[in-house]
Amino acid sequence: DQQVKQNSPSLSVQEGRISILNCDYTNSMFDYFLWYKKYPAEGPTFLISISSIKDKNEDGRFTVFLNKSAKHLSLHIVPSQPGDSAVYFCAASGETDSWGKLQFGAGTQVVVTP
Amino acid sequence: GAGVSQSPSNKVTEKGKDVELRCDPISGHTALYWYRQSLGQGLEFLIYFQGNSAPDKSGLPSDRFSAERTGGSVSTLTIQRTQQEDSAVYLCASSAYRQGARGYTFGSGTRLTVV
Numbered sequence: 284d285q286q287v288k289q290n291s292p293s294l295s296v297q298e299g300r301i302s303i304l305n306c307d308y309t310n311s312m313f314d315y316f317l318w319y320k321k322y323p324a325e326g327p328t329f330l331i332s333i334s335s336i337k338d339k340n341e342d343g344r345f346t347v348f349l350n351k352s353a354k355h356l357s358l359h360i361v362p363s364q365p366g367d368s369a370v371y372f373c374a375a376s377g378e379t380d381s382w383g384k385l386q387f388g389a390g391t392q393v394v395v396t397p
Numbered sequence: 398g399a400g401v402s403q404s405p406s407n408k409v410t411e412k413g414k415d416v417e418l419r420c421d422p423i424s425g426h427t428a429l430y431w432y433r434q435s436l437g438q439g440l441e442f443l444i445y446f447q448g449n450s451a452p453d454k455s456g457l458p459s460d461r462f463s464a465e466r467t468g469g470s471v472s473t474l475t476i477q478r479t480q481q482e483d484s485a486v487y488l489c490a491s492s493a494y495r496q497g498a499r500g501y502t503f504g505s506g507t508r509l510t511v512v
Contacts, residue, residue: 326505384430385442386442388439
């Protein structure tokens, strides 16, 4: 049962524009959410996270928004750059997974075009 | 080491053979995780080790899968009698004590192909 869903397998965006990646989850016990970025033949790298006590977290060009009532989070990248072309994974963990076991979405392939 | 090291990077094996995948975590990291990514799927949790505690094996898909972590460092994931559905990228991650997911460092993975 997929508890974290990324319904858009791919996204194409022009350089300089905003990229918006979406993620939905079903488990209301999740209290911590993360985004990872993955280049081909490399492991995922941590990008940004948000705790369920917040609704927004910003780090440079990256902002994550959390809507707990809708069980939805999104990642905004602005402005998008060619180096942002990668697969982005949404992940979540809950109180009982405090040691860090994560549930991942299937990923969204982002392509930033010149 | 400086990062999480996994070997081999690629493995092609015949159906029915056993395979061993190795993970060398960051020195001093007490937590070690195995995930796998099948084609078109997200990362699927397999097993996690934390210090000397009993491992959480709740994600292992069948009894053909096993893992051990010797001396609190290197881990080996063993798949017996491989099947074609075992084909995936197997990823290992480690994190420091109590950092959990906030401190994950992933290796580059082992791409396993069962033919």
